[in-house]
Amino acid sequence: MPNAAAIAISGVTRRFGTVTAVSALSLDVVRGEIFALVGPDGAGKTTLIRLICGALALDAGTLRVDGVDVVRRTAAVQASIGYMPQRFSLYPDLTVMENLRFYGDIFGVRAAFAERARSLLDEFSLAPFVDRRADALSGGMKQKLALACTLIHSPPTILLDEPTAGVDPVSRREFWRILYGINRAGTTVFVSTPYMDEAERAHRVGFIIGGRMLDVATPRALKDGMRGDVVEVACGARGDARRALHGDPCVRSVEIFGETLHALVGSAEESIPALTRRLEAAGIAGATLRRIPASLEDAFVARLAA
Amino acid sequence: MSGDLSVHVEHLTRRFGAFTAVDGISFDIRAGEIWGFLGPNGAGKSTTIRILCGILAPTSGTATVLGFDVARDPEAVKLRIGYMAQGSSLWNDLTVEEHMRLYAGLFGLSGAKRRAAVEEWTARVGLTEQRGVLAGALPGGFRKRLALGCALMHRPQMLFLDEPTAGVDPLSRREFWDLIVGFADAGTTVMVTTHYMDEAEHCNRLALIYGGKIVARGTPSELKRAPDAGVTVEILSERNVAILDALDGVPFVRSAALAGASLHVTVDDRRDVDGLRALLEGRGFDAGPLRDVTPSLEDVFASVVRSP
Numbered sequence: 001m002p003n004a005a006a007i008a009i010s011g012v013t014r015r016f017g018t019v020t021a022v023s024a025l026s027l028d029v030v031r032g033e034i035f036a037l038v039g040p041d042g043a044g045k046t047t048l049i050r051l052i053c054g055a056l057a058l059d060a061g062t063l064r065v066d067g068v069d070v071v072r073r074t075a076a077v078q079a080s081i082g083y084m085p086q087r088f089s090l091y092p093d094l095t096v097m098e099n100l101r102f103y104g105d106i107f108g109v110r111a112a113f114a115e116r117a118r119s120l121l122d123e124f125s126l127a128p129f130v131d132r133r134a135d136a137l138s139g140g141m142k143q144k145l146a147l148a149c150t151l152i153h154s155p156p157t158i159l160l161d162e163p164t165a166g167v168d169p170v171s172r173r174e175f176w177r178i179l180y181g182i183n184r185a186g187t188t189v190f191v192s193t194p195y196m197d198e199a200e201r202a203h204r205v206g207f208i209i210g211g212r213m214l215d216v217a218t219p220r221a222l223k224d225g226m227r228g229d230v231v232e233v234a235c236g237a238r239g240d241a242r243r244a245l246h247g248d249p250c251v252r253s254v255e256i257f258g259e260t261l262h263a264l265v266g267s268a269e270e271s272i273p274a275l276t277r278r279l280e281a282a283g284i285a286g287a288t289l290r291r292i293p294a295s296l297e298d299a300f301v302a303r304l305a306a
Numbered sequence: 307m308s309g310d311l312s313v314h315v316e317h318l319t320r321r322f323g324a325f326t327a328v329d330g331i332s333f334d335i336r337a338g339e340i341w342g343f344l345g346p347n348g349a350g351k352s353t354t355i356r357i358l359c360g361i362l363a364p365t366s367g368t369a370t371v372l373g374f375d376v377a378r379d380p381e382a383v384k385l386r387i388g389y390m391a392q393g394s395s396l397w398n399d400l401t402v403e404e405h406m407r408l409y410a411g412l413f414g415l416s417g418a419k420r421r422a423a424v425e426e427w428t429a430r431v432g433l434t435e436q437r438g439v440l441a442g443a444l445p446g447g448f449r450k451r452l453a454l455g456c457a458l459m460h461r462p463q464m465l466f467l468d469e470p471t472a473g474v475d476p477l478s479r480r481e482f483w484d485l486i487v488g489f490a491d492a493g494t495t496v497m498v499t500t501h502y503m504d505e506a507e508h509c510n511r512l513a514l515i516y517g518g519k520i521v522a523r524g525t526p527s528e529l530k531r532a533p534d535a536g537v538t539v540e541i542l543s544e545r546n547v548a549i550l551d552a553l554d555g556v557p558f559v560r561s562a563a564l565a566g567a568s569l570h571v572t573v574d575d576r577r578d579v580d581g582l583r584a585l586l587e588g589r590g591f592d593a594g595p596l597r598d599v600t601p602s603l604e605d606v607f608a609s610v611v612r613s614p
Contacts, residue, residue: 016443040475041447086446086473139347162446165473166392168346168501169604170611173563177554194447194475197564201547220544255480256507259527259600293542293568297476304477 005064006031006157006188007052012061014047021047023211024061029190031066031156034183036202037192040304044211045192046086049161052190053083065157079107082150082158086165089146092135096126096145099134100152107153120148124178140171144178151182158182160191164198176201196297205296207303214303219296226299228252229268231275233261235287244282250274253305262292264302312337312464312495313358318367320353327353329518330367340486340496342509344603346611350518351499352392355466358497359389372464385413388462390453392469392499398442402433402452405441406459413460423459430485431455432478447474454482458489465489467498471505483508503604512603516611530601536560536609538601539579541569541586541593552589558582561608571596572605 007029014022022044029035037045050056051063054074063070065077090099097117104113121127124144129137134145143163150158164172176198183189191202199205200219207214207222215222235241238256245254245263250271254263265271268291279287294302313335320328328350335341343351356362358371360380368375374382396405406424415423428434431451436444441452454470467486471479479502487508490496498509506512507526514522514529522529529535543549546569553562553571558581561572573582579596586593601609 038475041451041478042445043475046445162473165446166347166469166501168607168611169503169563170346170608172501173608180551194473194479196476200564201550257504259507259530301477301480 004031005029006033006066007190008062008064008067009048009052010062012048012051012063013059014051014056015059021211022051025208025211025213026061027206027213027216029157029188030204031188032183032186033203034179034189034191034201036199036205037190037208038194038196038199038205038300039192039208043208045208046161047211048208049083049159049190049192053081053159054078055083079153080155080157082153082155084146084150084158084160084163086161089149090134090142093133095131095133096121096137097130099145099149103149103152109153112154113152116152116154120151123181124148138171139167140174143167143171143175147175147178151187156186157188157190160189162192162194165194172198196295196300200296207300209304222299223294223296226294226302228264228266228302229271230292230294230298231263231265231268231272231289232257232292233263233275233279233287233289234259235261235279235284237284240282241279241284241287244278244284245275248275248278253301255301262298264298264305310337311335312339313341313369313371313497315354315358315369316367318354318357318369319365320350320357320362321365326518328357328364331515331518331520333513333520333523335495335497336510337495338490338493339510340490340498340508342506342512343497343499343515344503344506344512344607345499345515349515351515352468354515355389355468355497355499358383359387359466360384361389386463388457388460388465390457390465390467390470392472394449395453395456396441396449399440401438401440402428402444403437405452405456409456410459415460427455427459430458432481447478450474451478451482454485458485462494464495465497467496469499469501471500471502479505503602503607506603514607514610522606522610526603527600529603529606532606535601535606536572536574537576537579538570538572538599538605539582539596540565540599541571541596543569543591543593545591549586549591549593552586552591556585561605563602563604563608565602565604570599570602570605572601572609 005028009027012025039045054070054077068077070077100117164175205219206216242254242261245251250265252264254261272289311334316332317330319330345351357364358369360376360383363377371383372386376383406428410420410423428437431454471482511525513520550562553559558573558578563570
């Protein structure tokens with residue numbers, strides 16, 4: 001039932017000159033889910049989002065949003081989605097309310113505007129700032145206003161392109177709390193993010209690399225499917241320990257993680273004794289090594305390093 | 307021993323009209339250290355950096371960078387530092403290579419030296435394949451790399467990096483930091499702002515700014531062991547996200563966040579850990595043992611900074 005998909009992408013390709021930004025990519029985004037798109041810089045995340053919202057033309061393939069063909073009925077699709085681009089979409093010299101009204105007018109929200117605006121302002125804790133100019137808002141508040149503008153016409157599906165890049169951790173959490181609320185109320189959320197802890201909270205995650213969708217699965221399945229184990233190394237001299245472990249043949253990568261190191265190895269059971277000996281040989285005594293569950297970031301880095 | 311200090315700031319204040327962006331802050335950065343400046347958006351981080359780079363005049367107080375007073379001798383400062391601004395400092399209609407050549411020229415490199423620097427730095431930030439691409443057509447993460455290359459190629463003694471990795475993918479962030487740590491090891495002093503708390507762990511010392519004032523400072527370990535840091539426990543559960551939602555709005559929970567595959571919950575004191583266990587059991591979660599852990603910097607950040 002292809003119509004059950006909020007977004008149905010089938011064999012979509014987009015080239016820029018000689019570069020193929022998105023390459024024969026297929027994906028179904030299920031209605032009501034939060035789908036996180038992650039991938040390295042230049043993987044095609046932004047291009048894919050712009051294709052979905054009809055801002056870019058396809059070179060091949062088909063793309064439907066709620067069953068409506070994006071190429072043939074671009075205007076209809078655009079009325080039923082909300083798109084929050086990576087760069088700010090706000091007018092800096094308009095106030096919070098003026099920005100909302102502007103987006104409301106574009107999407108033809110008339111009779112319902114006052115009530116819709118009030119409920120969004122309340123939900124996003126922006127009500128005290130309705131008369132403040134957008135350029136005088138903090139980064140976190142700008143993001144919330146941009147999201148409110150994206151939602152003004154009550155679209156069933158929203159597309160967010162790295163909405164929290166450059167946002168501090170506390171504002172980031174608040175943004176995601178809001179996103180959850182919107183999703184629980186029934187909105188499908190398609191979001192790209194460089195933050196793996198955010199992707200960890202999505203229902204499903206897609207790894208995109210070189211314009212191709214490599215894996216699509218739940219965060220749990222992606223972590224379970226990771227080849228190799230993560231060993232946490234707790235010791236004093238992180239830098240020295242990292243250098244010592246780098247040279248070990250069973251270590252695929254080793255990264256500083258808080259006060260510990262995370263080493264990616266084939267098998268924790270086999271590696272822990274060998275790594276302990278290697279650390280001791282390097283003069284690092286008393287290190288504690290234990291296998292820990294992989295995070296999505298571990299899985300992502302392992303996938304990229306493969 | 308001011309000779310060992312790359313940055314010396316005393317009672318620095320900057321006002322914009324009625325708004326005080328930076329409010330009487332003082333700090334020192336030692337030569338060769340990586341000094342991290344953390345804080346929410348709008349706390350005063352970028353304003354401070356812009357003053358230190360000689361771009362913005364302080365309202366009051368003093369700041370010296372590499373021995374030069376930033377208010378009296380901003381040009382001497384600018385020649386010796388590298389600055390990577392938070393916003394884009396790129397020209398959309400210049401290519402990667404044109405940017406590199408422009409910056410090399412601005413910093414006085416010419417001829418073979420300039421060509422070598424362009425070549426080397428284009429490669430070091432991983433943009434050799436993109437050398438002919440217009441900056442305006444580069445994805446966000448690549449733009450950051452280009453800006454970093456431009457800031458570094460004259461091998462400054464002091465680097466100011468304002469959110470150098472915002473929007474950069476995890477693997478590239480690690481590569482960035484290997485580069486930055488390598489520079490610091492070679493003697494460059496680095497002042498950096500970031501919203502990635504895992505990156506803040508790379509810093510020798512940190513300061514947390516909130517509302518224009520420095521509210522906490524120290525090494526990462528000192529910040530995490532501060533007496534008012536509360537108690538942080540780790541929960542390893544298949545249902546991390548559901549637990550996170552259940553803890554939303556619970557009064558004694560100061561902060562709760564995913565930390566890799568586990569969940570970190572910070573509460574005020576030991577008694578609250580029992581309260582937390584009771585709450586989780588009451589809601590039907592099998593949370594397993596609540597293991598005491600050293601809080602992450604994100605836990606510290608979230609318990610100091612309250613969302614507005």
